[in-house]
Amino acid sequence: MNRKEDIILKAARLFRKKGFSSSSMRDIAGSVGIEAPSLYNHIKSKHEILEIILLEIAEDFTNGMNSICESDKKASQLLKEIIDLHITLTIKKTDQIGLLTHEWINLTGAAREKFLKLRNDYELNFKKVIEKGMMEGEFKKLHIDLTLFSTLSTLRWLYAWYKSNQDMDIDRLRSDMYTLLVDGLTQGLD
Amino acid sequence: MNRKEDIILKAARLFRKKGFSSSSMRDIAGSVGIEAPSLYNHIKSKHEILEIILLEIAEDFTNGMNSICESDKKASQLLKEIIDLHITLTIKKTDQIGLLTHEWINLTGAAREKFLKLRNDYELNFKKVIEKGMMEGEFKKLHIDLTLFSTLSTLRWLYAWYKSNQDMDIDRLRSDMYTLLVDGLTQGLD
DNA sequence: GTCTATATATTGATAGAC
DNA sequence: GTCTATCAATATATAGAC
Numbered sequence: 001m002n003r004k005e006d007i008i009l010k011a012a013r014l015f016r017k018k019g020f021s022s023s024s025m026r027d028i029a030g031s032v033g034i035e036a037p038s039l040y041n042h043i044k045s046k047h048e049i050l051e052i053i054l055l056e057i058a059e060d061f062t063n064g065m066n067s068i069c070e071s072d073k074k075a076s077q078l079l080k081e082i083i084d085l086h087i088t089l090t091i092k093k094t095d096q097i098g099l100l101t102h103e104w105i106n107l108t109g110a111a112r113e114k115f116l117k118l119r120n121d122y123e124l125n126f127k128k129v130i131e132k133g134m135m136e137g138e139f140k141k142l143h144i145d146l147t148l149f150s151t152l153s154t155l156r157w158l159y160a161w162y163k164s165n166q167d168m169d170i171d172r173l174r175s176d177m178y179t180l181l182v183d184g185l186t187q188g189l190d
Numbered sequence: 191m192n193r194k195e196d197i198i199l200k201a202a203r204l205f206r207k208k209g210f211s212s213s214s215m216r217d218i219a220g221s222v223g224i225e226a227p228s229l230y231n232h233i234k235s236k237h238e239i240l241e242i243i244l245l246e247i248a249e250d251f252t253n254g255m256n257s258i259c260e261s262d263k264k265a266s267q268l269l270k271e272i273i274d275l276h277i278t279l280t281i282k283k284t285d286q287i288g289l290l291t292h293e294w295i296n297l298t299g300a301a302r303e304k305f306l307k308l309r310n311d312y313e314l315n316f317k318k319v320i321e322k323g324m325m326e327g328e329f330k331k332l333h334i335d336l337t338l339f340s341t342l343s344t345l346r347w348l349y350a351w352y353k354s355n356q357d358m359d360i361d362r363l364r365s366d367m368y369t370l371l372v373d374g375l376t377q378g379l380d
Numbered sequence: 381g382t383c384t385a386t387a388t389a390t391t392g393a394t395a396g397a398c
Numbered sequence: 399g400t401c402t403a404t405c406a407a408t409a410t411a412t413a414g415a416c
Contacts (some may be wrong), residue, residue, distance in 0.1 A: 003399085019295055025392060037394075038400050046392065055268020095348030102292045105209055109297045143358070146351065150370045154340040154345035161339040168333070176332045180340045193381085215410060227411075228382050236410065 004042040007032055009095075011049045016098040020050055021108045051111040054104055057096040058118040060089055065125050075133030076182055079151075082126065083177050086155040087170070090162050096161040123148065138183040151181050197222055199285075201239045206288040210240055210296045221250040229235075241301040244294055247286040248308040250279055255315045265323030266372055272316065273367050276345040277360070280352050287349040313338065329375040341371050 001009075014023045025046055029036040037119075043049055059171040064085040067076055090097055104115055127148050133139030139147075154177075191199075200221040204213045215236055219226040233239055254275040258268055280287055294305055317338050323329035329337075344367075352358075 007378065014391070019209065019211055019292075021209055022296065024390080026390090034399090035401060036392085039403085041399055102209075105207075106212065140369060142360065142369055145355065146358075146363070146366050149347065149351040150344040150367075153343040157343035157347075159338065161336065163320070165335065168336075172333065173336065176336050177340075179330060179332055180337065180374055182379055184370055187378030188373055214408080216408095224381090225383060227384085227413095230411070231381055 003032075007039060007042055008049060008052055012053050012081065012095040012099065015050065015103055016026075016095045017099055020103045022100075032063075043077065047106070047108065050099075050103065051101060052177070053096050054107065054115055055111065055118070057089070057093055057100060058115055058122075060093070061085070061122050064089070064116050065122050069125050069128070073098055075129055075138050078129045079133070079182055079185075080178055082129065083155065083181060084174065086158060087174055087177065090158045091170070094159050094162060097156075101156050102111075123152070126152065137189075140189060147185070156180060193222075194368055197232055198239060198242055202285040202289065203217060204241050204294055205240065205243070206285045210289075210293045237298065237301075239295070240289075240293065240296055242288050243289060244297065244305055245301065245308070247279070247283055247290060248312075250283070250307055251275070251312050254279070255280050255312050259315050259318070265319055265326060265328050266376055269323070269375075270321045270368055272319065273345065273371060274364065276348060276365065277364060280348045281360070284349050284352060287346075288353075291346050313342070316342065323375065327379075330379060332375075337375070344371060 007028065011023070011028045014031060015028055018027075025039055027034045028046075028049070029039050032039075043052075065082070068081045068085065071078075075079075104112070104119075107115055112184065127144060130144055130147050130151075134141050134144065158177075197218065201213070201218045204217055204221060208217070215226045215229055218236075218239070219229050222229075255272065258271045258275065261268075263271075272363065294302070294309075297305055306342075317334060320329065320334055320337050320341075324331050348367075
């Protein structure tokens with residue numbers, strides 16, 4: 001790992017813990033083990049660090065979602081694969097995901113637009129899966145946006161839960177998430 | 191509404207939109223319609239504003255939860271009443287609730303401790319309801335903390351959804367939330 | 381209770397020596 | 399590539415006139 005990657009990683013941890021605006025360049029430099037001005041040999045600005053972190057993880061989600069949507073499996077299976085995607089990325093990039101939900105408000109200009117477009121595309125694809133399940137009679141017919149929002153909330157907050165439960169068996173986690181997020185939609189249908 | 195209440199309200203909206211650290215005293219004063227130094231005739235500091243907002247809404251939740259837990263209804267009914275509590279407070283105090291999940295990281299000292307104790311007590315009471323449901327055979331036996339976390343995630347993010355869907359019929363909202371959060375736990379039991 | 385003027389600290393970022 | 403020294407902007411907060 002080179003210095004730039006280390007800066008990005010240490011900054012992500014700091015941003016998650018104290019927030020982007022409350023973390024100073026001196027804080028970041030300190031946790032890397034150098035002085036603040038030295039950071040500028042590797043990155044252009046504090047905002048650029050946030051942009052790199054958020055766009056990378058947003059693209060991870062978009063790429064994963066696109067792979068899933070290529071197939072024509074039934075909706076409950078697609079939903080399970082989306083859950084798997086969130087679990088996998090949560091484990092691999094816990095700090096970065098912790099910034100996804102809130103720190104994007106600190107993005108400006110083109111980076112902000114790009115991030116919001118990636119997020120919106122992701123949500124649209126997710127929505128299509130839920131609509132498909134409801135249309136084909138596999139899911140209960142609920143308010144689509146509310147169902148999307150409810151499912152996404154749990155998946156997005158998985159990182160917070162995972163932080164303090166890193167010892168949990170991943171297969172058990174996956175299985176329980178299926179029950180919580182899929183069975184509620186599929187079981188008890190008339 | 192007196193000036194102090196107005197300051198708190200305008201600050202809550204600003205903090206939700208831009209974050210606590212990115213909102214300056216000048217910003218707050220501007221949205222109230224006065225100059226920054228005039229704020230200090232009504233509040234002690236910027237941190238005090240955040241403390242007032244967060245402790246008030248945290249106590250709203252604690253009081254509501256305590257009322258619910260006094261009765262000895264079955265767990266699914268208690269869970270529905272907790273959902274009602276979240277819906278009611280979300281509608282009444284959308285901005286303040288938007289700060290609950292993240293901006294508490296800006297609290298320090300005694301206020302931070304008090305807030306975290308209120309939040310922890312709330313979660314413990316919530317957990318007891320879920321445990322009760324699982325013990326009495328009404329809920330599926332899943333990982334208790336994961337179930338708590340999943341349910342709370344949806345309830346905590348309701349405010350974000352509500353912001354852009356204020357026209358939705360509240361009875362429909364309530365009914366769909368029951369289906370999403372309660373039926374998944376109760377239906378399909380062997 | 382509100383204002384203008386200002387104190388003091390901290391911020392992101394740059395210049396230039398090594 | 400890292401450092402020390404420093405700049406310009408902005409932050410929270412206070413003093414004191416009205």
